[in-house]
Amino acid sequence: MDLAAILTRIGAEMQAAPDRGRVADYIPELARVSPDHFAMAICTAEGETFTTGEAETPFSIQSISKVFTLALALGRLGDQLWTRVGREPSGLAFNSILQLEHENGIPRNPFINAGALVVTDAILAGHKPREVLGELLRFLREAAGEDDIHINRAVAASEQATGHRNLALAHFMAAQGNLLHAPELTCGTYFHQCAIEMSTRQLARAGRFLMNAPGLPRMLGAARVRRINALMMTCGHYDGSGEFAYRVGLPGKSGVGGGILVIAPGRAAIAVWSPGLNAQGNSQLGTLAVERLARATGWSVFG
Amino acid sequence: MDLAAILTRIGAEMQAAPDRGRVADYIPELARVSPDHFAMAICTAEGETFTTGEAETPFSIQSISKVFTLALALGRLGDQLWTRVGREPSGLAFNSILQLEHENGIPRNPFINAGALVVTDAILAGHKPREVLGELLRFLREAAGEDDIHINRAVAASEQATGHRNLALAHFMAAQGNLLHAPELTCGTYFHQCAIEMSTRQLARAGRFLMNAPGLPRMLGAARVRRINALMMTCGHYDGSGEFAYRVGLPGKSGVGGGILVIAPGRAAIAVWSPGLNAQGNSQLGTLAVERLARATGWSVFG
Amino acid sequence: MDLAAILTRIGAEMQAAPDRGRVADYIPELARVSPDHFAMAICTAEGETFTTGEAETPFSIQSISKVFTLALALGRLGDQLWTRVGREPSGLAFNSILQLEHENGIPRNPFINAGALVVTDAILAGHKPREVLGELLRFLREAAGEDDIHINRAVAASEQATGHRNLALAHFMAAQGNLLHAPELTCGTYFHQCAIEMSTRQLARAGRFLMNAPGLPRMLGAARVRRINALMMTCGHYDGSGEFAYRVGLPGKSGVGGGILVIAPGRAAIAVWSPGLNAQGNSQLGTLAVERLARATGWSVFG
């Protein structure tokens, strides 16, 4: 299989795609990004890396950070994390507050905003925000095997200034006894984790540990990796998760910055970036590109 | 891998399991079934079949029939089916009516009751209920390669007598213009499809076409099979779908009769039966048994 | 106070009103009624009757019938009716099914459709639909002191043919054990009660017993009358009840045929009819007309 050729062809097709979606506008700093960017990178189980497009340009990983904080939290707390957050698709938007009211402040899963706030709150136990963010960056750098991964302070400040919805979620969970820290502290840490910037190539490399393949960086036990992949499959694209599984057939996690991390278990870690989003807040071209990749490679886990 | 030994061990473990769940009590005819039954069957891509427990005893497949009516509907209507039913997890119980009110009577997916009624309603177009049920039985017999598959009329009558909830769903969708036939007609057909009885071995054999493996009965194109598997993964266990993916890592579809059909793409079709259910209405021991099988075989699609 | 002059003035103002709302279109037989009709009638505690407009033209009273079936049900069953239906505003549309799912099939109040179905179902106990409809007509004729009040069979048939939403409510409540009769039977009776036709003058006269004034027909004890008025105030206009209380300040019950029955306790019974509806399904001009009447007379109960 000539992955380089496949990637090149997909890159060319995406350049010509008529509908690039809409760049997220609720975080001012992100609203300025052009929808014309496109990049895709693949790291194989054999250790090769292929890229197309602007694969070295850093972008805001946003909610993709939730995969890595979940890995950190599971590594540190183990299954006791699941007393505070569920493992089911919510059937609602990424920032919905509806289910919390009747479900005792226990978010449905760690990939919707409420759930990710709980995960970050859990990692914060006994630590300062600065320490947690340092640990997260170290995790990402070790996973990627690269040091040049940073937080964009301007983006973090922009999220903080417009973060009322997340603060509402945090206060609501605090009122229901499912937050250990002050909402401002947990949200502040969360805003910074979302503001981490990585290039598409770095993101694919950082995702290699989720392949569960030999000879690659091992950040977590194999059973935990499988479970993170399962959650990415059922919950990784909010109320577009079913559609992503249907079209692509691989576990993935999207971010509002237009990135998606996709795992072909045992075979490859894939990152794609295109800032225009579809109605569910997932990258329009990114989804299309990985759908074509899955078709060309036969990597769908569904046969 | 010694599948026979693995199956035997799991069968023994299940015999000793302390918590067998509760048999569904809202369909009188099913409430009489003992929770002590257990059976499991595996058909491999290589054409072998392994069983443990009462694998020849017929049971009511109930909602597992939704997989086969979906296959029929996709074969006959193709993607135009998706104008009437979605592809997302609902985040709600199997028989919930909540989302219909604000979503124009379009059910979230074909595996919740409302969605399955739409699928049956779609197959009915231009046909009599008797013809549709005949076609479904022929489909199952051909897929299983066995003729001894029938509808249990007593169970169908029992469902009809207590089917108010499904009739409510059907009338509600009729009011919103998403039902082609009289609610009584569509529901009547649906109650009969749910009352089909198969043995655990027959069910595993009927599921072989979902492996997408060469040399097996081919009932549908490979792309459609992948998509059915994707829907089974994200929606096959109602509001327990995330948990099933997390624990088992394979696409599956459960029925309130205690059966589950599970697919290991490219590798095996698995059926399990134990009538006691968990809180989400899925077989308690059945789920545990396939979880152990997935662990023992390494068949999880998640690496 | 010159009620005749006030009525004449309001009638003239309504003739000139620019926005008459939209005639209900979901019951075909009602959709054919012209929005140009207008009539208003007042029966005072002193026994006088004043009218303006087409006060002798019969129209479909629709949901206003719910006031009279509630009176019948309370007269026959007393407070045990309240085990099956609540007394709170629903905060939702007249035909919403949402609250039933999580509230055990107990409708919020007797004036939303689900609640009215329960009331009719309660009156049916031990009786045939024909008997119940006969009793209701006798009640109305006695209350109005007129015999010429009938059911329009064409309207009843039209509602039956398009009554899926009400059948959905009835089946849903049947599934939850809050319906004594077959949904078709209860709904059939309900469709006929809604198809009763009365003139605006007849409706005002039939409402006199709700004034709790001496010397008028007495159909129910004073305490029960007060409570029916209270329910009309908080729940009589569905999710427009708060607005009606705010603007008019009197208890009232609207029907989708464009009628409203309004009570000024101790003072007057008022009926108004204009078929064009506002967004909440209540008569647009009817509401405006009684708002002006309340202002001109100072009859608001709120001081």
Added chain:
Amino acid sequence: MDLAAILTRIGAEMQAAPDRGRVADYIPELARVSPDHFAMAICTAEGETFTTGEAETPFSIQSISKVFTLALALGRLGDQLWTRVGREPSGLAFNSILQLEHENGIPRNPFINAGALVVTDAILAGHKPREVLGELLRFLREAAGEDDIHINRAVAASEQATGHRNLALAHFMAAQGNLLHAPELTCGTYFHQCAIEMSTRQLARAGRFLMNAPGLPRMLGAARVRRINALMMTCGHYDGSGEFAYRVGLPGKSGVGGGILVIAPGRAAIAVWSPGLNAQGNSQLGTLAVERLARATGWSVFG
């Protein structure tokens, strides 16, 4: 009518009442109040005042303050307030966040917490919290004709420390563009207004302007007074408003401190206090006491 005797009898009956409800426990400072307190006061249109029980003991008026801030806001902003808050019963608990998500952050009415926060936020425009609280106290002192009305700083601090739910509501509305000030500022002012303490006698006197009777303090135009009464009738007791209208038949506003302000338009302003609450968060004995008063006096507005 011997109001003094009626009050004395009701007071005695309440002393003997077996079920006093439960004191609110989510505000620590309030949780310490004994459920044994009881007081009732009536100010008539003729200028007389009658009391029973501990009518001089100050208690925390809590949500009853919402009536007075609404009066202030309507006096200052007029009907433009209604672009930011509705006039319908919510059908949900006092602190529910559910409707905000799908209704653009516009609370259903000014008496649920979200709506009261919007009212306070509106009064804050161009003013400091201290100024607004000063104006509110002046309003209350003028309405009551007494100076000894104050904010209990310890209660305000207690609410602040446990006010996550209200902060969640405020942040949620801020995210939807329906809050002019920082959530902490609006909530801080709100917590202080709720912590105002008045005696039962003072509260009845402060409510006199809502009678719309001649010769009494006039704080607002007659039409506005009527409308506030209408809102108290349909929304004053949260999801227990229908029940209060049904049992008592008078507009009222309750507070979680166990107080209720009730208006008999044109006749009397009534205050009652008993700290034990029913399931909807309204005073258990207070409701019973005004129910008996309404029956004894015939003051129900419903005839």
